[in-house]
Amino acid sequence: MSGIATHNNALQVRSVSKTFGSNGSSLDVLRDINLDISDGEFICVVGGSGCGKTTLLRIIAGLERNYCGSVFLGDAPIQGPGLDRGLVFQEHRLLPWLTVEQNIAFGISDLPAAEKAEHIRHYVELVGLKDFEHSYPHQLSGGMAQRVAIARALAGYPRLLLLDEPFGALDALTRIRMQQELLRIWSVQRTTMILVTHDIDEAIYLADRIVIMSPRPGTIKRVIDVDLLRPRDRTSYVGAQLRRSIYREFFANEEIPEDYEI
């Protein structure tokens, strides 16, 4: 939970701003972002399209350069991609010529063979894909492929797992199942998670803290603690209250539709 371990920071984002320039005009994608994330915390970043949430994730992943401010992973500044951070994209982005097993092994080349095989077996089982080790990505369903992508990202023992709308392309039922899976994996691995989404319900179901971002320029509007016990009831009253309050952040002056329920 938040607050208890501010001295034990997994990630510190300090005054991060980023501008995209094109043909003389420039666009503030992120302005003065500050965020502290504790070890083992589950953070969801919620915002509409264009609020810079993906850019923030890519900065943490080390894929975006040329930003102002600093990002620290533990005590070390982030200076590029690294195996200490796993990244899961919206699309599974598995390499089509590698099997499930080989895809999971993609990032871990420097282990002895026996240890590596054991390691991979652990992650295959963790994401529930036993018996599919030798399948190729095109033989898998969307949900299964995304599980492999999560296993691949976790296999390098990252301190931080970054997920960029990982379930956005899945159908509603698969998405709910994957959210449960992710929580189960998190409870086993205790990896710090940052998940970017535009789905408010997903954030309420998953997060310890929800970071709400607003666009043009991308800023953090509010950070909400979610003090609900897990497993969470998707239809609980407190959850509905929380959703209402988040909903107001996005649609301040509009009528909240009565039927916004699951």
Added chain:
Amino acid sequence: MPAGGVVFWEVLSRVGVFPANALPAPTVIAQTIFDLARSGELWRHTGITLWRIFVGFLLGATVGTLIGGLTGHVTLARKLLDPLLQSLRNIPSMAWVPLFLLWLGIQESSKIGLIALGAFFPVYLNLSSGMSHVDPKLIEVGKVYRLNGFHLIRRVILPAVLPEYFVGLRSGLGLAWMFVVAAELMGASRGLGFLMIDGQMTGRASVILASVILFAVLGKGTDLILEIVGRRLLRYKTQ
């Protein structure tokens, strides 16, 4: 169907609808091939043709791979070389023959040069455009795992481009067969192309047709080898 056609052809030739000196019966052509094989002529001609194909294709495909890889990976090289190569590509194959004869003489090197040129373009084009179109999302995955330079090429770009590369190799081989005919028709004392000219000079249609059939069989055979190798390497697609 094809078998029926051959029988039909045989019958028409036998009863004399097709004149025997212009379109001999299939059995006559088979007999011609058999005779050529027995006298050793067949091996002499197909051997040299296959050797020219082998060396020329190897040379053209190697140069095509190197330049294609360079222009596919380095944008500057692509901008400098690609427009030139694209315009050279449009020159008809026969137009090169006089120049190659002048530069490389009438011996083997001009023939092999011509075949290499034919094999070069498809290999170059497919590899170069394939490499510059590798899904940037997959390259980004490589970057996430800190792959750069050689390792990125070996583990992401090459496997991604392999299907296009094999398409290039196969059409390069097809063009090599077309160019070997051109080269051997021009000036050769051995080879299947020479055998055709010889058949024409001596008025033996069966020899010409035998050469045509041998070209078809050998061309298909070498293509089959590449297809099998490609299918093995690209197993993941068909599984």
